[in-house]
Amino acid sequence: MARLFPIRHVMGYIFSLVLSFVALGVIYWDLTFTAAMVILIICAAIQASLQLVLFMHIGETSSKKTLYLNIAYAVFVGLVTVFGTLFTMIWGFR
Amino acid sequence: MKWDEFFVTGEPMIYGAMVSIVLVSIAILVGLTYFKKWGYLWREWLTTVDHKRIGVMYILSALIMLFRGGVDALLMRTQLAVPESGFLDSQHYNEIFTTHGVIMILFMAMPFVIGLMNVVVPLQIGARDVAFPRLNAVSFWLFFAGAMLFNISFVIGGSPDAGWSAYFPLASLEFSPTVGNNFYSLALQISGIGTLMTGVNFIVTILKMRAPGMKLMRMPMFTWSVLITNVIILFAFPVLTVALALMMFDRIFGSQFFTMANGGMDMLWANLFWVWGHPEVYIVILPAFGIFSDIISTFSKKNLYGYKSMVFSMVIISLLSFLVWAHHFYTMGAGAMVNGFFSITTMLIAVPTGVKIFNWLFTLRKGKISFTSPMLYAMAFIPIFTFGGVTGVMLAMASADYQYHNTMFLVAHFHYVLIPGTVFGVLAGLHYWFPKLFGFRLNEARAKLAFWLIVVGFNVAFMPLFFLGLQGMTRRMYTYSADTGFGPLNFIATIGAFVLAIGFVVLCYNFYYSFRHSPRDEHGDPWDARTLEWSTPSPVPVYNFAKVPHVESQDAFWHSKKHNAPLYKEGPYEEIHMPNNSGQPFILGVIMFFAGFFLVFSWFTPAIIAGVGVVIMLALRSFERDHGYHISAKEIAATEQKLRGDSV
Amino acid sequence: MKINDALPLEYRTEENSNKIFGFWLFLGAEIVLFSTLFAVYLTLWNRTGSGPTGKELFEINGVIWETVLLLTSSFTCGLGIHAMRLGMKKPMMIFFGITLLLGLGFLGIEITEFVNYVHEGATLQTSAFLSSLFVLLGTHGLHVTMGFLWGTGILIQIKRQGFTDETANKSFIFSLYWHFLDVVWIFIFSFVYLKGLM
Numbered sequence: 001m002a003r004l005f006p007i008r009h010v011m012g013y014i015f016s017l018v019l020s021f022v023a024l025g026v027i028y029w030d031l032t033f034t035a036a037m038v039i040l041i042i043c044a045a046i047q048a049s050l051q052l053v054l055f056m057h058i059g060e061t062s063s064k065k066t067l068y069l070n071i072a073y074a075v076f077v078g079l080v081t082v083f084g085t086l087f088t089m090i091w092g093f094r
Numbered sequence: 095m096k097w098d099e100f101f102v103t104g105e106p107m108i109y110g111a112m113v114s115i116v117l118v119s120i121a122i123l124v125g126l127t128y129f130k131k132w133g134y135l136w137r138e139w140l141t142t143v144d145h146k147r148i149g150v151m152y153i154l155s156a157l158i159m160l161f162r163g164g165v166d167a168l169l170m171r172t173q174l175a176v177p178e179s180g181f182l183d184s185q186h187y188n189e190i191f192t193t194h195g196v197i198m199i200l201f202m203a204m205p206f207v208i209g210l211m212n213v214v215v216p217l218q219i220g221a222r223d224v225a226f227p228r229l230n231a232v233s234f235w236l237f238f239a240g241a242m243l244f245n246i247s248f249v250i251g252g253s254p255d256a257g258w259s260a261y262f263p264l265a266s267l268e269f270s271p272t273v274g275n276n277f278y279s280l281a282l283q284i285s286g287i288g289t290l291m292t293g294v295n296f297i298v299t300i301l302k303m304r305a306p307g308m309k310l311m312r313m314p315m316f317t318w319s320v321l322i323t324n325v326i327i328l329f330a331f332p333v334l335t336v337a338l339a340l341m342m343f344d345r346i347f348g349s350q351f352f353t354m355a356n357g358g359m360d361m362l363w364a365n366l367f368w369v370w371g372h373p374e375v376y377i378v379i380l381p382a383f384g385i386f387s388d389i390i391s392t393f394s395k396k397n398l399y400g401y402k403s404m405v406f407s408m409v410i411i412s413l414l415s416f417l418v419w420a421h422h423f424y425t426m427g428a429g430a431m432v433n434g435f436f437s438i439t440t441m442l443i444a445v446p447t448g449v450k451i452f453n454w455l456f457t458l459r460k461g462k463i464s465f466t467s468p469m470l471y472a473m474a475f476i477p478i479f480t481f482g483g484v485t486g487v488m489l490a491m492a493s494a495d496y497q498y499h500n501t502m503f504l505v506a507h508f509h510y511v512l513i514p515g516t517v518f519g520v521l522a523g524l525h526y527w528f529p530k531l532f533g534f535r536l537n538e539a540r541a542k543l544a545f546w547l548i549v550v551g552f553n554v555a556f557m558p559l560f561f562l563g564l565q566g567m568t569r570r571m572y573t574y575s576a577d578t579g580f581g582p583l584n585f586i587a588t589i590g591a592f593v594l595a596i597g598f599v600v601l602c603y604n605f606y607y608s609f610r611h612s613p614r615d616e617h618g619d620p621w622d623a624r625t626l627e628w629s630t631p632s633p634v635p636v637y638n639f640a641k642v643p644h645v646e647s648q649d650a651f652w653h654s655k656k657h658n659a660p661l662y663k664e665g666p667y668e669e670i671h672m673p674n675n676s677g678q679p680f681i682l683g684v685i686m687f688f689a690g691f692f693l694v695f696s697w698f699t700p701a702i703i704a705g706v707g708v709v710i711m712l713a714l715r716s717f718e719r720d721h722g723y724h725i726s727a728k729e730i731a732a733t734e735q736k737l738r739g740d741s742v
Numbered sequence: 743m744k745i746n747d748a749l750p751l752e753y754r755t756e757e758n759s760n761k762i763f764g765f766w767l768f769l770g771a772e773i774v775l776f777s778t779l780f781a782v783y784l785t786l787w788n789r790t791g792s793g794p795t796g797k798e799l800f801e802i803n804g805v806i807w808e809t810v811l812l813l814t815s816s817f818t819c820g821l822g823i824h825a826m827r828l829g830m831k832k833p834m835m836i837f838f839g840i841t842l843l844l845g846l847g848f849l850g851i852e853i854t855e856f857v858n859y860v861h862e863g864a865t866l867q868t869s870a871f872l873s874s875l876f877v878l879l880g881t882h883g884l885h886v887t888m889g890f891l892w893g894t895g896i897l898i899q900i901k902r903q904g905f906t907d908e909t910a911n912k913s914f915i916f917s918l919y920w921h922f923l924d925v926v927w928i929f930i931f932s933f934v935y936l937k938g939l940m
Contacts, residue, residue: 004833006824013817013913020809023932027802028940035939040932048925055820055921061753066301067766074770077329078415078777085365085781090418092432225760239883290771298764302756328767332775338879340782349873350791351782351867357789357870366778709891716912 012054017044019050096234102252105186112249118529138673141675143227144636145212148234150531152209153524155238159201163244166194168595171555177576184593186217187572188255188272191364193248195258201241203512204379206520208237208292211320211381214527215296217627217634218314220305225298228715232294233288235683240285243690247277251694254278259367259422260341262352262360267345274693279341280690286334287299292325296320298742304628307645310464311405314625315398322408323377325521326415328377330373338367341694346696368419372423379511380408382519383450389522390454392623393469394461397649400453407446414443424492425499433492440490441700451480466621467541471522474549475514482510482563485560500570503563518695521548521601529620533632534612540604541546547597554590618738624652625736629661631737637725640734674722682711753912758911767923774808776926778849778879783874783934796938797840797862801855805935808851809927815844816924831904835897840911842893843918845886849882852883876932882930885923892916 023043026036052058059065102108125133139147169190173182182190183527211232216223219493224230245251254274255263265275300321313321343349350358391398398404420428420436454476463469485507489498498504529535567580573578619628626643627634629651643661647653654661689704746754748794753759787796822837848853859865866876905911 003828004825004830006821008826009820012820013813016813016816017810020813020928020931022800023728023936026808026936033940037937040936044928044932045781047928051816051921051925055816056918061749061759061762063301063763066768067763070767071773073325074773075328076413077416077774078780080883081369081774081777082781082784084369084417084419085362085785087363087435088428088432089359089365091786092429092435093427161928210801225764281866294767294771296766297767298760302763328771329774332771333778336778337781338875341879343866343873347866347878350868350870351786351873353870356791356793356868357786358873359786359789359870362782362785369778558879703876713895716892718897719908 008054012050016050016066056082100250102249102310105549105729106247115164116248119623121674124442136677137675141231142674143223143675145216145227145230146531146634148230149209149214150211150233152205152212152237155241155356156202156206156209156520157602157625159197159205160243160551163194163202164199164595164598166190166197168591169685170194170318171588174574174584174587177578177581178573181362182572183703184572185255188257188570189253191570192254192257192260192274193346194428196244196254198257198280198512199374199378199539200285203516203520204285204289205241207323207378207381207516208289210234210295210385210520210523210527211292211323211530212583213300214523214627215317215320216303217302217530217630217638218317218625219300219303220626220639220645221299222302222638222670224295225303225674226273226295226483228604228676228679229291229295230678231679232682233292235679236288236291236632237285239301240283240288240684241283241293241481241692243284243564243687243694244281245282245692247274251277257366259371261367262344262363263342263354265363266353266360267346267348268354275341276345276694279338279345280694283335283338283342284686284690286338286614288329290331290335291328293324293331295327296324302322303644306644307641308650311402311644312648315401315404316381316384316625318405319380319387319408321391323380324423326373326377326380326412326515329416330370330377333366334370335372337370338361340366342693346567346693353477361423363419364423368422368590369416371422372419373415375512376411378516379410379519382523383474385519385523385526386454387457389472389647390457392526392621393464393530394458395464395474395622396457396461397652399456399459400449401409401648404453405450410446411443413441414446418461421490421492421495424495437490437492441484443557444487444490447483451476465742467524467536467538467545468522468526470542470545471518471525474545475518475522477512478514478518478549478553482507482514500568502559502567502569505569506556506563509559513552513556514640526621527627529615530627530632530634532609534608534614536604537608540600540607544597544601544604547593547600549595551590551595551597555587555594556590558587558590559668562587585717598642619651624649625650626661629654633735635737637672637730640730641665644652667730669727670725670730672722672725674720676720678711678715678718684710686710748865750914751905751907752826752914753911755907761911762915762918764885765918769918771883771909772922772926775830775931776878776881778873779874779878780929783878784914786870786874788940789811789870791871793872794862794864795867796871796875796934799859800864800935802935804851804855804937805931808848809931811844811848811851812924815841815848818844819917819920819930823914824906826910828915829905831900838893838897838900842897844892845890845920849883849886852879852911871921878934879930882926885919889916889920893920897913908937 020043023040026039031039052071057072058064061067111593126135139151142148159166169182170187173179175189185558201262251273254260254277255272260275260278263269265278300313300317300386340349340351344351344353349358352358352360352363354360373548387398387404417439418436420432424436452539465473470594474591485503489495525536525541562580562583565580567574567578615632618630621628626645629643630638641662643650644663645661646659650661653659685704685707689701689708690699691702692701749759753762791852818837818839822834822841825834825837856879864872866873894917896916900909900913
């Protein structure tokens with residue numbers, strides 16, 4: 001039975017629950033907007049990496065470099081789209 | 095809905111088109127039945143998963159769409175030839191410039207480029223097919239379904255009329271109440287999904303299916319350009335998918351993304367459209383760069399100058415292409431920071447492009463140049479494209495752009511990059527690889543006549559537009575008064591457009607002429623070329639390579655010819671595993687067409703039924719167990735014997 | 743067909759390992775797709791027109807349950823793949839079954855939430871904020887629905903055929919998809935709900 005629950009997966013699961021509840025704190029604690037966003041961004045980024053590495057086994061094959069590059073490129077374009085749109089349509093708009 | 099709203103009525107030209115569509119359809123149906131070709135069509139083409147055939151179908155569709163988009167262009171030029179012409183009314187003119195733009199970019203340039211990729215890339219890297227042949231067929235049929243859905247708007251429901259960029263609020267339900275822009279959102283959506291799958295397919299093909307010894311830095315430049323292009327496709331097309339979906343929600347389901355009330359933000363559409371739209375420009379131009387690189391190197395009898403800098407500049411372009419989109423709407427009212435930032439990135443992207451121009455020039459230097467028809471297109475490309483590029487740098491300056499924005503200067507600029515870049519590129523590629531596909535070359539004399547008509551016609555048609563733009567003629571105006579003084583230059587431009595059209599007619603006639611008269615190519619290498627595709631017999635057998643080639647350097651085939659180093663190891667043939675044909679992609683395309691069509695008219699019950707049909711098709715595919723078939727070694731030996739004589 | 747026995751079953755043929763690679767690329771495209779939806783949402787989130795704001799609308803309890811269900815389903819999905827690699831068919835099917843049921847539970851809560859919103863007069867048509875909210879959540883929900891159908895199909899195939907090159911490959915690709923949906927949910931949880939309730 002125990003070998004059906006490998007420690008990496010269990011730890012990953014517990015860790016992701018903990019991170020979610022830490023993030024939940026931003027609506028109960030009295031934080032500045034910046035501090036709250038920093039907490040949210042850090043928690044979300046760690047959680048995403050947990051899933052990628054522990055659950056999705058991104059690093060297990062010989063093409064892992066390409067796979068990381070793929071995710072990095074996608075994240076680059078995603079961030080450019082999000083922040084570029086905010087920059088163009090809101091922050092930088094007269 | 096009444097029937098006279100369903101069909102487009104009241105235009106003699108459209109009635110004429112309807113009659114001719116019906117007549118041509120009947121002729122095709124009768125012809126297929128009379129010559130008993132239904133089975134052939136189904137077995138060999140509609141169900142094929144062979145990358146070469148899919149490529150041919152892409153190119154054929156692109157040529158048909160080139161005809162449609164070209165007729166649109168001629169109608170526009172005829173209308174503008176003289177002041178206050180009554181040839182078209184304003185509404186009809188709006189529809190025509192919209193469909194011209196959409197068709198030329200998405201249903202002509204894209205499939206032409208993708209068609210050449212399909213034909214050439216597996217051959218250049220020594221692969222038997224693309225990584226996912228079935229998915230490749232799905233890509234094609236989704237593209238085709240989208241193209242047909244878009245074109246049918248011409249006679250049913252009415253064409254979109256808000257420009258190819260379909261800016262809101264003009265494209266909203268309030269200002270464009272016909273179903274035209276519903277066609278726009280759904281047709282582009284369906285074909286866009288197909289394109290996205292092509293992106294995945296070709297990246298896997300190029301990264302995972304190369305012949306032994308073909309390292310990344312030994313790949314032919316066209317393959318490199320296709321790899322980079324598909325990376326851009328993969329990351330740019332999802333943005334279009336979202337933008338079109340939001341447009342559909344706004345127009346069909348009453349959401350408030352781009353509306354003028356309830357918090358909607360009309361310019362957000364323009365923003366999303368160009369986040370995709372600018373990378374799209376590089377999607378259609380980079381493969382052309384690759385084609386020219388291969389052609390210039392082949393016909394200069396030299397290896398490509400600055401191979402590494404070519405690759406590096408394309409990688410830079412692919413990243414920068416995602417950082418320049420706001421230069422399409424400098425005049426929106428964004429602050430100096432935004433316009434300044436995008437001005438700088440836009441000017442930066444000219445640098446890697448300039449690097450490529452110099453590389454081509456240095457490749458030519460001291461080369462033994464032969465002026466074949468593909469080479470002529472490449473030679474015309476370099477100066478004309480540079481001209482177009484330089485006017486692009488002028489437009490990149492945000493403050494100056496306030497003067498040029500939405501004038502004919504802009505129209506001239508993008509035709510000056512897209513025609514010598516993409517169109518000359520795919521035409522050069524078509525002439526270059528035609529013998530590989532069909533086993534005979536296009537007649538050179540007629541090809542060169544077509545080339546000169548196209549080049550001269552193009553310059554006569556578009557050079558005047560720069561001056562018209564600087565004089566203040568805006569784009570998309572359906573007529574002008576004689577007082578403006580726009581008349582004479584417009585008339586010259588119209589003459590040029592017709593010369594260009596005659597060039598295309600000659601080019602198409604040349605297919606027929608060459609089919610009748612060209613000598614058949616015996617050895618598969620008519621140009622004395624450099625890359626692997628020319629080491630196969632022409633036309634290429636279904637399995638591409640009887641034995642897997644072993645690559646030792648760049649320009650592998652050239653290397654093997656010069657150093658007498660065989661590409662193929664000695665030894666008996668081995669059995670080859672091939673994928674089975676399938677009708678599912680075609681059927682999926684038909685269902686998607688109807689799903690789109692029903693949604694256009696907001697007929698939700700049939701649309702849901704078609705949607706369920708799509709899910710059933712996916713399930714069928716999941717449960718299917720199809721392991722392909724094998725071609726025996728004996729059969730391969732017989733085929734090779736027939737194709738190559740006894741040289742191997 | 744090249745076969746490499748050193749690899750797990752799902753990677754063993756060249757074609758299948760290409761499929762996994764191709765699916766990773768597709769997930770790259772999905773990252774951009776959801777990023778664009780986030781870009782739209784973050785641009786429009788305070789443009790509420792005459793409709794309710796996020797703070798007035800969101801109920802944290804349902805959201806916490808959704809998060810727990812989806813995180814757990816991602817965990818059991820990973821366990822399913824682990825069991826598959828051990829060659830244990832029945833545990834694998836149980837883990838996948840639990841995964842799909844949890845996914846169904848998630849969908850149930852999400853649909854209830856949507857119905858509540860609509861009862862409060864917050865529909866797709868009300869304001870730009872609500873349009874972007876419904877489309878962002880709806881796209882994720884649609885993905886979960888497709889995943890549920892897909893996973894069910896795979897479970898049937900495993901039941902019939904056991905672990906073969908193909909079924910193992912499909913299960914692994916499905917697991918990538920399911921974990922990815924969990925990642926997307928984390929971002930929705932953080933930047934739609936928590937940011938909205940702050």
